[in-house]
Amino acid sequence: MNTIQQQLQHLAEDGNLRTLPAIGHHGRYVEVDGRRLLNLGSNDYLGLASDEALHAAFLHTEEAMRLPFSSSSSRLLTGNFPIYTELEAELARLYGREAALVLNSGYHANTGILPAVTDGQTLILADKLVHASLIDGIRLSAPARCIRYRHNDYGQLERLLHQYAGTYRQLIIVTESIFSMDGDRADLHELVRLKKAYPGTRLYVDEAHAFGVRGACGLGCAEEEGVTDEIDWLVGTFGKAAASVGAFVVCSRTMREWLVNRMRTLIFSTALPPVNVAWTLFVLRRLPEMGERRAHLKRLSATLRKRLLTRGYRCPGSTHIVPVIIGSNADTLACAERLNLKGFYCPAVRPPTVPEGTSRLRFSLMASMTEAEIEALENVF
Numbered sequence: 001m002n003t004i005q006q007q008l009q010h011l012a013e014d015g016n017l018r019t020l021p022a023i024g025h026h027g028r029y030v031e032v033d034g035r036r037l038l039n040l041g042s043n044d045y046l047g048l049a050s051d052e053a054l055h056a057a058f059l060h061t062e063e064a065m066r067l068p069f070s071s072s073s074s075r076l077l078t079g080n081f082p083i084y085t086e087l088e089a090e091l092a093r094l095y096g097r098e099a100a101l102v103l104n105s106g107y108h109a110n111t112g113i114l115p116a117v118t119d120g121q122t123l124i125l126a127d128k129l130v131h132a133s134l135i136d137g138i139r140l141s142a143p144a145r146c147i148r149y150r151h152n153d154y155g156q157l158e159r160l161l162h163q164y165a166g167t168y169r170q171l172i173i174v175t176e177s178i179f180s181m182d183g184d185r186a187d188l189h190e191l192v193r194l195k196k197a198y199p200g201t202r203l204y205v206d207e208a209h210a211f212g213v214r215g216a217c218g219l220g221c222a223e224e225e226g227v228t229d230e231i232d233w234l235v236g237t238f239g240k241a242a243a244s245v246g247a248f249v250v251c252s253r254t255m256r257e258w259l260v261n262r263m264r265t266l267i268f269s270t271a272l273p274p275v276n277v278a279w280t281l282f283v284l285r286r287l288p289e290m291g292e293r294r295a296h297l298k299r300l301s302a303t304l305r306k307r308l309l310t311r312g313y314r315c316p317g318s319t320h321i322v323p324v325i326i327g328s329n330a331d332t333l334a335c336a337e338r339l340n341l342k343g344f345y346c347p348a349v350r351p352p353t354v355p356e357g358t359s360r361l362r363f364s365l366m367a368s369m370t371e372a373e374i375e376a377l378e379n380v381f
Contacts, residue, residue: 015329016350025050028368030345037345038373040363045213045320046293047368048243048283063278071271076260079271087281091248094219094284095228099256102248102277104269106208106237109247111137112265113233114172114204116258118144121169125160127151127186129179132353134206138174151179154190161198171201172232177221178209181354181362183317188221192230202232212241213294213320218287242287244280246272293367300374301365307378322363323349324381332359342380 011017024031027050030039048054058064063083073079084102091100103109110133118124122144126134129151138146145168149157157173164171173195175186188205195201207220215223220236222228233251238244249259259266301320308315314325326332332348339346339361350359363377 015333021347028366032340032345035340035343037340037343038369038377040339040344040346040365040377042364042366043209043240044243044366045209045241045297045364046243046290047366048241050368051243054283054286058279058282061278061282063282064275067274067278069273069275071274073271074267074269075271076267081271081274081277083274083277083281084271087277087284088248090281090284091250094217094288095223095234095250097229097234097250098253100248100250101256101259101266102246102272103266104246104272106131106206106235106239106247107133107136108265108269109235109237109249110134110206111140112263113235113249113259114138114144114174115140115264116262117233117255118172119169120144123147123164123168123171124174125149125157125171126174127176127179129182130174130176131180131206131208134174134176152184152186154187154194158194158197161194161201165198165200169200171198172204173201174204174206176206176208178207178214178319178321179317180209180321181323181349181360183319183321183323183362185221185318188225188227188231192227195230203230204233204235205231206235208235208237208240208247209319209321211236211238212287212290213297216288216291218290218294238280238283242280242283244283245276246280297365297367300367300369300371303371304363304365304374304378308381311378311381313381320365322365324361324363326359326361327357329359332361335361339380344377344380 028039029036071079087102088100114137118141120143124138124144124146126138126146126148128148147160149160173191177186191203195203210220212218214221222231222234233249235249237247297320301322305315305322308324326335329350336346336348346361346363349362
């Protein structure tokens with residue numbers, strides 16, 4: 001315990017000590033220490049988590065009134081309620097794929113799929129900036145080998161594919177579609193081209209921050225770019241833009257059956273509460289109708305990014321995630337505190353979430369925000 005206390009002290013000295021904040025929620029605002037602040041730290045991209053009309057409509061459905069609040073079992077025992085099958089069928093229909101599988105979280109998906117589909121004859125080629133859950137999934141995939149290519153450097157990726165294509169039984173390219181900390185995108189067309197150019201190569205795409213936000217029906221960047229049928233494992237989460245809980249993968253029917261038999265995070269986890277699955281399905285069926293929310297969110301983020309770049313801030317990316325790179329932990333914490341005092345809640349993002357020296361403010365915008373609020377934020381900056 002003394003060692004742990006010393007390590008906590010070191011974290012505090014480096015500006016990296018985390019604590020759980022006490023927050024009250026009021027739509028797009030949060031209450032912190034008795035102060036009402038615009039919430040710029042949420043992943044509720046479409047503003048559905050606080051949409052009272054949507055909530056009321058769901059609560060009047062038959063499913064909301066009759067389904068239990070707990071599955072009380074894993075899906076392979078007694079926890080596989082019909083609502084799961086209904087949700088998976090709807091996902092498969094929307095994506096035009098053979099099958100889908102619903103999972104407990106994005107973390108469960110990313111730490112469960114890769115270990116289930118790899119072996120000693122597998123080489124994983126992962127973007128340097130993939131999420132921690134994917135990194136943990138890669139670690140659990142031993143004895144498979146992994147090489148991390150430079151972020152969005154497809155020249156390096158192709159050299160690696162060319163070098164190892166004949167050495168391993170399968171190569172798996174792993175990427176996110178929208179990267180959560182920089183707010184930039186992968187080039188899915190180029191990744192599909194590379195997959196097709198090298199036999200034995202498969203493609204794993206995590207659409208956690210794109211699902212609900214991109215594409216005509218809100219299905220993500222793969223829908224937007226017309227490549228959903230070219231991705232072997234297309235993963236998405238319900239806990240962000242869809243304002244629910246859980247995750248999914250769309251894939252082939254054979255792959256789904258394999259995951260049911262080999263994916264430890266599915267086999268050994270109590271299934272999601274059926275009432276939550278019903279809410280997810282309720283939202284999913286309405287995502288295609290939310291094009292105006294997606295367009296408004298796109299306009300807000302483009303406006304904020306342009307204004308910050310004009311003022312000389314380092315502001316990468318091109319999506320609804322608008323980061324401002326500050327640098328040191330201390331400076332970033334100070335900026336976050338100043339914004340707090342001006343009415344904006346935006347927690348500092350520090351290592352190990354991002355590389356050393358790139359601490360930042362990450363403005364995570366919501367479709368429920370107004371142009372006036374974005375202008376006020378820019379004026380404070």
